[in-house]
Amino acid sequence: MDIFPIRSDADHRKAVQEIERLWDAKEGTEEFDRLDILATLVDAYEARRWPVEDLDPVDTIKADMELNGRSLSDLTKVIGKSRASEILKRRRPLTLGMIRKLHHSWHIPADRLVGEYELSH
Known part of the structure; x- marks a missing residue:
């Protein structure tokens, strides 16, 4: 072996x-x-x-994308074209629907996507 x-x-x-x-x-x-x-x-x-406990929901998505070779295009297929970029730039919060889609499509634990995080304006 x-x-x-x-x-x-x-x-x-x-x-x-x-x-x-x-x-x-x-x-x-x-x-x-x-x-x-x-x-x-x-x-x-x-x-x-990639220590999980240090990541907020957006960083969790970014880490998953890096780990699995996913792109912004892949994210748009899950949560929609107009929303994906806004989420990654922290301009819009994740919705419950987005969290469910990411959990089911990418198998990201839902509890990692639910926490609070600061939005940029």
């Missing part, structure tokens, strides 16, 4: 690609063990790289 430490974003991308390749591994196999170990390493790296 060839396991490597995750010390950089490049290592992280490589590990995530390997996890995707192994995703359907059967429990009890060497592939499943590799998947389990890599998932644990990725989780630890992500917790260090």
Whole structure:
């Protein structure tokens, strides 16, 4: 089993690609063990790289976009073209509908999207 430490974003991308390749591994196999170990390493790296407790709802969205290679265009598909840019620039608050859509589409925990944050004017 060839396991490597995750010390950089490049290592992280490589590990995530390997996890995707192994995703359907059967429990009890060497592939499943590799998947389990890599998932644990990725989780630890992500917790260090992007600490969740420090993020407000907008920063949570931005971190998710960076982590998953998503763009403003991807966000517009979820919450609408006119609103996406305003949300990221903190000119408009997230609505309950937007929070639900982000939670269901991108699997961002809803509690990470509900907190208060300052708007810029």
